[in-house]
Amino acid sequence: MLAYLQELAARGARPFLLLSSRPYTHDDAADAWWRQVAQVADIVPEVYFSGPAIAKLGPVVGSRRLRSVMRARIEDLIQIGIPTNRLGMMLTFSSTPGAGGREGLALPQWLDVVKWEALAAKQVAAELDIASVWSWGWASFSPQGNDPDKPKAACTWLWTRDHSLCDAPALAGSALDTSLDVGATLPAGTLCVLGRTPLLARDVAALARLTGDRDVAFSAELQHAVLVAARPVDPQRLAQAQRDVVVDHFGGSASAYRAALATAHLAPALAREIVADQLRRDAVEATLPAARPTPPQLRDWYTTYGATTARSVRAARPVPWLGGRTAGVALAAQAPARLFALAPGGVAVVDGVEVTALGEPAPLAAFPFAQALPSIRRALADQEKDAAFAAWLLRRENQALGGLACRHDVEPQPAALDLTDWAPFLALP
Numbered sequence: 180m181l182a183y184l185q186e187l188a189a190r191g192a193r194p195f196l197l198l199s200s201r202p203y204t205h206d207d208a209a210d211a212w213w214r215q216v217a218q219v220a221d222i223v224p225e226v227y228f229s230g231p232a233i234a235k236l237g238p239v240v241g242s243r244r245l246r247s248v249m250r251a252r253i254e255d256l257i258q259i260g261i262p263t264n265r266l267g268m269m270l271t272f273s274s275t276p277g278a279g280g281r282e283g284l285a286l287p288q289w290l291d292v293v294k295w296e297a298l299a300a301k302q303v304a305a306e307l308d309i310a311s312v313w314s315w316g317w318a319s320f321s322p323q324g325n326d327p328d329k330p331k332a333a334c335t336w337l338w339t340r341d342h343s344l345c346d347a348p349a350l351a352g353s354a355l356d357t358s359l360d361v362g363a364t365l366p367a368g369t370l371c372v373l374g375r376t377p378l379l380a381r382d383v384a385a386l387a388r389l390t391g392d393r394d395v396a397f398s399a400e401l402q403h404a405v406l407v408a409a410r411p412v413d414p415q416r417l418a419q420a421q422r423d424v425v426v427d428h429f430g431g432s433a434s435a436y437r438a439a440l441a442t443a444h445l446a447p448a449l450a451r452e453i454v455a456d457q458l459r460r461d462a463v464e465a466t467l468p469a470a471r472p473t474p475p476q477l478r479d480w481y482t483t484y485g486a487t488t489a490r491s492v493r494a495a496r497p498v499p500w501l502g503g504r505t506a507g508v509a510l511a512a513q514a515p516a517r518l519f520a521l522a523p524g525g526v527a528v529v530d531g532v533e534v535t536a537l538g539e540p541a542p543l544a545a546f547p548f549a550q551a552l553p554s555i556r557r558a559l560a561d562q563e564k565d566a567a568f569a570a571w572l573l574r575r576e577n578q579a580l581g582g583l584a585c586r587h588d589v590e591p592q593p594a595a596l597d598l599t600d601w602a603p604f605l606a607l608p
Contacts, residue, residue, distance in 0.1 A: 181215055188219035195311075197269055198224045201255055210259040217256075221310055223267040224252040227279035228296065234288040238295060238360075240581055243588050245299035250588075253307050267311030268303075270296055272336065274326035280316050286328050287354045290335045290347075297339035298359060306587060331355075370397070371585035376404045378591070388444040389601050397591040399598060401583075403452065405575045406459040419530075420454050420607055427516035428604040439604050450605055453598045457607045460568060467571060469563035472556060480559050481551065485544030487511055489551065490519055491537040498532055500608060502553025508546045510554050513561065515608050569595035 180196075187194045196216060201224075203209050216222060226249055233241045253266055272293060273280035281289050300312045317333045319325045326332075331351040338347035339359070348357055365371070371378040378400045386396030429435040440450055472480075488511040494501065500514040501507040509518050517527050521536040528534070543551060576593035583590060599606040 181212065184216060184220045194220035195267070196220050196222050198222065201252065204255060204259050213256065214260055217261045217265040221265050221267055222256055222261060223269050223311065223313060224255070225269040225271070226252050227271045228292070229279055230281045230284040230289055230292045233292050233295065234284055238291070239584055241292070242295045242299055243584075245296055246303055246588050249299060249303040250307070253303070253309060257307070263308045264310050266307070266309045267313060268300070268309065269313040269315065270300060271316045272296075272314060272332055273316030273324060274319075274329065275316075275321060275324035278316070278324075281326065281332075286331070286351075287356070289328070289332060290351055290355050293332050293335045294339045294356075294359070297336050301340065365584065365586050369586070371401075371583050371590070373401075373404045373579055373583050374408060376407055378404055378585075382449070385446060385449050386598075389449075389598065394592065395594075395596065398594040399596050401576055401579070401591040401593065402572065402596055403456055405572065405579050406456050406463075408579075409575065410459040410462040412455045412458050416458060417451070417455050420458060421451065423515065423607065424454060424605055427608070428606075430517075430520065436604075443602050443604075445602060450602070453602065453605050454607065457599070457605075461607075463571060464564040464568045467564055467567040469560050469567060472559040472563075476559060477552065477555055478548070480555055481543065481548050484510075484558075485542060487543045488519060488540050489543040489546055489554075490514075490540045491546070491550075492518060493535045493537055494529075495533040498529065498534070500554065500557060502557040504553050508543070508551040508554050510543065510551075510558055512606075513554065513558050513608055 184194045184196065202213060202222075204213065213222070228245065228248070233244065235241075236244055249268060253263075253268060256266055257263060271278065271280050276282065284292065303309075304312050314336060316324075317329055319329070331347070331354065334345040334347045334350045335355060337344035347355055366377070368380050369377045370380050370383060378397075383393065383396045383400050386399050387393040390396050390399070425431055425433060425436045429439070437447075440447060445453075489508045491507070492501070492509045492514075493506045495505070497503045497505050500509060511519060515527070515529050518529070518534060518536060519540045521527055523536060523538055525536045526533055527536075548555075572595045573593055580590060580593070585591075
């Protein structure tokens with residue numbers, strides 16, 4: 180075969196070698212053989228799809244599947260050093276049963292698939308800068324392949340490539356959906372779109388400056404988009420939460436807060452969204468079931484977290500972090516941090532409630548178990564809710580991937596992340 184291609188090229192021809200399956204490239208000899216072929220011929224993988232299978236996936240996922248397979252077949256050869264100006268791909272639009280292509284698909288759905296394949300081929304060819312895109316199946320080679328709709332399909336293929344090549348809307352009529360929006364292209368600076376929510380390159384870059392890892396930042400941006408779609412945030416509640424952050428972590432000093440943002444490479448707008456997402460998380464957690472902790476679990480928690488900072492306090496009204504009581508033991512990370520900075524007898528206002536500090540902060544183990552029990556029950560329930568939230572979030576993110584359109588189909592990895600791990604001073608109790 181190599182000698183044949185070399186002889187054709189020597190005689191002035193431009194050979195094209197069609198590949199009906201993925202090439203064997205698993206040893207040096209095979210790789211070298213393919214590179215020798217590329218010196219004298221174009222290599223064209225045949226990338227064939229079943230119309231019904233792609234139609235069933237719909238425009239977003241179906242188009243993503245088309246692009247993904249096309250890229251994979253071309254990248255098989257790019258990865259062993261074949262230059263893209265020696266690569267192409269062949270698509271089929273056959274109507275013969277068992278040959279790929281229409282496979283009995285109804286005309287409107289078949290024209291959709293033809294259109295999606297044309298758009299996918301245009302995008303992948305432009306991304307990878309390949310030399311050629313081929314198509315066949317427009318003629319009838321046997322009685323089984325006779326199809327009176329072939330002119331409409333061929334015109335749709337041409338029209339999708341360039342409207343001046345054929346008037347598909349006039350020829351196909353109502354059978355053709357003329358929309359070309361199948362998630363193949365995105366506005367400049369947009370990495371992905373989920374519904375109406377864009378995942379912007381600048382936001383991912385800003386998160387990467389915080390986390391030090393772009394992949395983590397990309398996942399965090401998907402998480403944010405899912406939370407935005409799931410729960411709204413009351414602007415007044417958000418403003419109060421931001422004030423609480425400054426009071427709890429910086430003693431009310433706005434300048435110290437701004438300095439911490441600068442040290443963490445965080446813009447104020449991004450910090451605001453991190454706080455807002457905690458409120459969205461809290462709203463989701465409030466709807467999730469949590470098993471009632473058993474007495475042994477409560478006792479184990481008290482023993483395990485005995486070193487946790489705690490403080491006896493009294494509130495003017497029942498508060499959730501005291502287990503719905505007006506007096507008890509406040510636990511660090513459950514109760515506002517400002518309570519642990521008060522002098523004995525000092526008063527702080529938390530969510531409009533006056534709270535008085537009784538005695539000095541001390542390890543949880545210094546307080547009787549019975550006195551701390553309501554707060555421990557709340558803390559254990561919160562841990563259960565956190566685990567339930569992580570499962571809920573991963574499920575929602577994986578579901579979101581089906582409606583996510585991303586540039587070059589590079590998708591974020593679903594993950595349950597807490598950005599306050601990188602910016603602890605933004606954590607809400």
